[in-house]
Amino acid sequence: MSLTVEQVKARNQELIKEVLEVYPEKTAKRRAKHLNVYEEGKTDCNVKSNIKSIPGVMTIRGCAYAGSKGVVWGPIKDMIHISHGPVGCGQYSWAARRNYYIGTTGIDTFVTMQFTSDFQEKDIVFGGDKKLEKIMDEIQDLFPLNKGITVQSECPIGLIGDDIEAVSKKKSKEYGGKTIVPVRCEGFRGVSQSLGHHIANDAVRDWVFDKSDDKHPEFVGSPYDVAIIGDYNIGGDAWASRILLEEMGLRVIAQWSGDGSIAELENTPKAKLNVLHCYRSMNYISRHMEEKYGIPWVEYNFFGPSKIEASLREIASHFDDKIKEGAEKVIAKYKPMMQAVIDKYKPRLEGKTVMLFVGGLRPRHVIGAYEDLGMVVVGTGYEFGHNDDYQRTTHYVKDGTLIYDDVTGYEFEKFVEKVQPDLVGSGIKEKYVFQKMGVPFRQMHSWDYSGPYHGYDGFAIFARDMDMAINNPIWGLTKTPWAA
Amino acid sequence: MTQSTNNVLDHFNLFREPEYIDMFETKKKNFEFPHPADKVEEVRDWTKTWEYREKNFGREALTVNPAKACQPLGAVFVAVGFEGTMPFVHGSQGCVAYYRSHLSRHFKEPSSCVSSSMTEDAAVFGGLNNMIDGLANTYSMYKPKMIAVSTTCMAEVIGDDLNGFITNARNKGSVPEDFPVPYAHTPAFVGSHITGYDNALRGILSNFWEGKERTANGKINFIGGFDGYTVGNLREVKRMFDMMGVEYTILADNSEVFDTPADGEFRMYDGGTTLEDTAAALNAKATVSMQQYCTEKTLAYAAEKGQEVAAFNHPVGVAATDKFLMEVSRITGRAIPAELAKERGRLVDAIADSSAHIHGKKFAIYGDPDLCLGLAGFLMELGAEPVHVLSTNGGKEWEARMQELFESSPFGKGCHAYAGKDLWHMRSLLFTEPVDFLIGNTYGKYLERDTGTPLIRIGFPVFDRHHKHRYPVWGYQGGMNTLVTILDKIFDEMDRNTNIPAKSDYSFDIIR
Numbered sequence: 001m002s003l004t005v006e007q008v009k010a011r012n013q014e015l016i017k018e019v020l021e022v023y024p025e026k027t028a029k030r031r032a033k034h035l036n037v038y039e040e041g042k043t044d045c046n047v048k049s050n051i052k053s054i055p056g057v058m059t060i061r062g063c064a065y066a067g068s069k070g071v072v073w074g075p076i077k078d079m080i081h082i083s084h085g086p087v088g089c090g091q092y093s094w095a096a097r098r099n100y101y102i103g104t105t106g107i108d109t110f111v112t113m114q115f116t117s118d119f120q121e122k123d124i125v126f127g128g129d130k131k132l133e134k135i136m137d138e139i140q141d142l143f144p145l146n147k148g149i150t151v152q153s154e155c156p157i158g159l160i161g162d163d164i165e166a167v168s169k170k171k172s173k174e175y176g177g178k179t180i181v182p183v184r185c186e187g188f189r190g191v192s193q194s195l196g197h198h199i200a201n202d203a204v205r206d207w208v209f210d211k212s213d214d215k216h217p218e219f220v221g222s223p224y225d226v227a228i229i230g231d232y233n234i235g236g237d238a239w240a241s242r243i244l245l246e247e248m249g250l251r252v253i254a255q256w257s258g259d260g261s262i263a264e265l266e267n268t269p270k271a272k273l274n275v276l277h278c279y280r281s282m283n284y285i286s287r288h289m290e291e292k293y294g295i296p297w298v299e300y301n302f303f304g305p306s307k308i309e310a311s312l313r314e315i316a317s318h319f320d321d322k323i324k325e326g327a328e329k330v331i332a333k334y335k336p337m338m339q340a341v342i343d344k345y346k347p348r349l350e351g352k353t354v355m356l357f358v359g360g361l362r363p364r365h366v367i368g369a370y371e372d373l374g375m376v377v378v379g380t381g382y383e384f385g386h387n388d389d390y391q392r393t394t395h396y397v398k399d400g401t402l403i404y405d406d407v408t409g410y411e412f413e414k415f416v417e418k419v420q421p422d423l424v425g426s427g428i429k430e431k432y433v434f435q436k437m438g439v440p441f442r443q444m445h446s447w448d449y450s451g452p453y454h455g456y457d458g459f460a461i462f463a464r465d466m467d468m469a470i471n472n473p474i475w476g477l478t479k480t481p482w483a484a
Numbered sequence: 485m486t487q488s489t490n491n492v493l494d495h496f497n498l499f500r501e502p503e504y505i506d507m508f509e510t511k512k513k514n515f516e517f518p519h520p521a522d523k524v525e526e527v528r529d530w531t532k533t534w535e536y537r538e539k540n541f542g543r544e545a546l547t548v549n550p551a552k553a554c555q556p557l558g559a560v561f562v563a564v565g566f567e568g569t570m571p572f573v574h575g576s577q578g579c580v581a582y583y584r585s586h587l588s589r590h591f592k593e594p595s596s597c598v599s600s601s602m603t604e605d606a607a608v609f610g611g612l613n614n615m616i617d618g619l620a621n622t623y624s625m626y627k628p629k630m631i632a633v634s635t636t637c638m639a640e641v642i643g644d645d646l647n648g649f650i651t652n653a654r655n656k657g658s659v660p661e662d663f664p665v666p667y668a669h670t671p672a673f674v675g676s677h678i679t680g681y682d683n684a685l686r687g688i689l690s691n692f693w694e695g696k697e698r699t700a701n702g703k704i705n706f707i708g709g710f711d712g713y714t715v716g717n718l719r720e721v722k723r724m725f726d727m728m729g730v731e732y733t734i735l736a737d738n739s740e741v742f743d744t745p746a747d748g749e750f751r752m753y754d755g756g757t758t759l760e761d762t763a764a765a766l767n768a769k770a771t772v773s774m775q776q777y778c779t780e781k782t783l784a785y786a787a788e789k790g791q792e793v794a795a796f797n798h799p800v801g802v803a804a805t806d807k808f809l810m811e812v813s814r815i816t817g818r819a820i821p822a823e824l825a826k827e828r829g830r831l832v833d834a835i836a837d838s839s840a841h842i843h844g845k846k847f848a849i850y851g852d853p854d855l856c857l858g859l860a861g862f863l864m865e866l867g868a869e870p871v872h873v874l875s876t877n878g879g880k881e882w883e884a885r886m887q888e889l890f891e892s893s894p895f896g897k898g899c900h901a902y903a904g905k906d907l908w909h910m911r912s913l914l915f916t917e918p919v920d921f922l923i924g925n926t927y928g929k930y931l932e933r934d935t936g937t938p939l940i941r942i943g944f945p946v947f948d949r950h951h952k953h954r955y956p957v958w959g960y961q962g963g964m965n966t967l968v969t970i971l972d973k974i975f976d977e978m979d980r981n982t983n984i985p986a987k988s989d990y991s992f993d994i995i996r
Binding site for chain 2: 370432
């Protein structure tokens with residue numbers, strides 16, 4: 001028996017009240033501002049966001065280092081990214097994000113490696129700058145084909161007063177102007193991964209764009225040059241996107257940053273349009289390029305055929321008729337395949353409900369893909385979203401959707417227990433909690449080791465995976481048949 | 485147009501389709517400004533040489549692909565081994581997200597842990613308020629019986645005083661007066677996850693033992709140490725102890741919480757050493773540790789309290805298990821029952837049956853120091869040679885212990901231990917002095933890819949194979965499992981090397 005919208009709203013309001021009861025008064029007051037029920041017609045979700053997580057509540061968030069090394073810089077494949085500080089941060093994030101790339105790892109490509117300064121007590125006491133210099137020398141010696149180095153600061157760096165900028169400048173000069181980028185992404189900065197994205201974006205601006213004259217004068221531009229910004233090529237997402245842009249007649253001159261290279265970053269200011277997928281993590285550099293180089297940028301969404309179609313047209317609208325026709329051809333070409341996917345999976349998924357809690361763009365961007373399959377997203381929230389994300393979310397969510405910002409372990413578990421969605425989409429830390437509860441789950445950060453999910457090719461995989469999660473026969477067996 | 489609903493191609497095959505291969509080539513050629521292919525090949529070949537190895541071993545500052553993690557991971561691992569205990573890590577919150585992900589990826593289980601979420605203001609003013617609020621919130625929300633505090637490097641660098649902070653929080657009513665909040669300083673820039681295990685366990689024990697009068701009884705305490713096989717191993721140890729009639733307390737027993745059923749209920753806490761047993765463990769006759777390097781301070785503490793202590797090095801195989809059981813028997817006065825002798829005989833039998841395929845094979849091993857000692861001992865028992873044994877978190881003393889072990893057997897001749905080295909060092913070893921098999925954790929697959937040395941996954945973490953942690957590697961039963969794991973790879977390799985029709989398949993035997 002399905003509830004009316006008004007009943008859903010009442011239940012969700014009640015639910016919010018209920019979860020807040022567990023907290024001490026001060027905490028309840030603070031958390032109340034992050035939880036809400038979306039009212040149709042409003043231009044915002046009316047939740048507070050991008051503020052400090054509360055101690056001891058089990059936030060799902062990470063840190064600025066995760067945002068810089070883990071998200072923005074880590075995938076740049078021909079540079080070496082030093083996790084500067086103690087061993088752990090680099091170890092736990094080592095190759096965990098599935099940023100696919102083509103290259104010979106350890107020789108000209110370094111993404112799935114863990115370079116660390118492995119700080120010891122003496123480095124804390126006496127400072128790590130000398131060690132960092134030596135590390136750069138050793139990198140030059142042992143990995144001669146690296147095309148640049150970044151220094152990804154871990155917590156202690158900013159606390160002990162190391163001057164990684166001075167070291168980077170000195171060494172860059174010594175190696176004939178090599179790109180060396182110090183990044184101040186210490187984990188205690190800001191409130192989540194988000195500030196790490198911003199700091200990493202600024203580091204590209206200051207240490208890549210502003211440091212070099214045109215490094216590739218031989219590069220010949222075209223009127224159809226675009227750069228993909230904010231696609232980390234998880235499971236090959238950027239590839240499944242790039243192929244569509246190229247098919248419609250555009251030339252993708254750079255990928256930021258999945259399967260990206262330093263040359264691509266350097267040449268991006270030559271693009272005619274920046275196409276931005278993950279707004280949250282790369283709007284900063286897009287705005288900068290707009291201001292400084294006059295490159296317009298456009299947000300797009302390549303999850304599910306409805307959004308892909310609209311996005312292809314939107315991107316094409318920035319170009320001439322040739323590209324507009326190209327977009328139509330691409331849409332027409334893939335339509336039968338998309339219809340076949342929907343015909344196969346929609347009957348198996350129609351009406352199924354989903355609760356999401358993810359980062360970046362996904363809490364809103366994937367909603368369309370679920371809807372293409374007849375599914376309904378009944379709750380969503382951002383790990384590290386800002387107000388502008390929640391505003392954008394209003395274009396996607398339905399009346400009465402439960403909204404939870406920086407959800408705590410406790411809240412999420414209670415929400416799911418009461419709402420009983422058919423599927424939860426969140427991260428590795430949440431996956432097994434919900435599966436124990438008998439709720440089908442897909443990791444929506446790593447695509448649960450599947451993917452790509454972007455583009456037309458990706459949608460077929462997305463549909464298959466959601467079906468296999470929800471219609472997995474094991475969920476019928478969680479209860480003992482002999483129990484009363 | 486590659487997709488069809490009858491056969492949806494995902495990343496495994498999609499990107500091998502011609503349109504994607506073309507796309508990759510064009511991208512590289514036009515936009516990546518790559519090094520010439522022959523240059524890449526040249527450097528690749530150079531990295532395989534002795535010359536490169538010497539340069540590589542000459543590194544003094546850079547670490548590449550280490551086989552160790554940081555202290556708080558070990559502290560979290562210990563904390564969840566106690567009844568109703570929530571690990572609370574004081575410092576930056578991102579660290580906790582990492583520990584939880586890391587443990588979940590290995591065990592395929594939830595991993596609960598909270599952070600005091602310190603940010604810039606706490607860096608300046610200290611994290612006292614974070615501790616006060618954090619403990620209060622955790623206590624109200626997650627209803628733990630104990631909160632075990634450890635630290636990230638941030639809190640350590642700014643010098644937060646855990647003892648003072650916790651007392652302060654208690655005075656402010658964050659947790660009740662008598663609520664246990666043991667703590668340990670676990671700086672990430674000292675030691676590794678095994679140090680954190682030790683510090684946290686000692687911290688928890690001292691919380692219950694300090695100021696208490698010890699009345700010795702006949703029980704023993706057992707500590708597993710940081711162990712990726714904790715689920716299977718602790719159950720196996722309990723089974724053996726029960727068979728012997730030993731009275732025991734497993735300390736930090738996380739074998740239940742990392743193996744909960746999917747029956748509709750999420751158990752944030754499950755099993756674990758009860759707080760009562762933890763307190764009573766002071767009275768034990770002895771404390772036995774399965775991993776010496778995980779428990780140096782803890783055992784010293786137990787000894788200080790008047791207990792006999794015994795430490796092993798992750799014993800695997802016949803002789804190592806014999807030694808372990810005999811020591812337990814000596815301490816407790818309980819005989820080793822015939823049923824265990826029978827299990828032993830079965831393991832000896834299995835080794836005898838299979839030894840022809842293992843004898844003389846050369847192995848490289850890497851991992852935590854105790855694991856390396858245990859596996860190297862087992863390999864030599866099988867007549868195999870542990871040629872390279874590497875431990876990033878092993879020290880000079882460990883290296884000397886390894887050397888002693890090599891010298892104890894003709895199969896250790898020419899074998900070397902490498903303390904404080906990483907997997908990029910191992911890469912050079914495998915290229916310059918090749919072996920038949922590599923034993924290590926999941927990251928070893930990069931070495932397998934680069935050097936062609938088949939990887940046998942034993943260690944932590946293992947992310948890319950499922951459920952291995954459920955099977956013990958300790959006890960005779962565990963020795964059997966380890967033997968089979970090694971043999972499976974050997975046989976798979978034999979088949980892989982002999983399966984070319986009309987070329988090598990004369991040796992593609994069905995009976996081996």
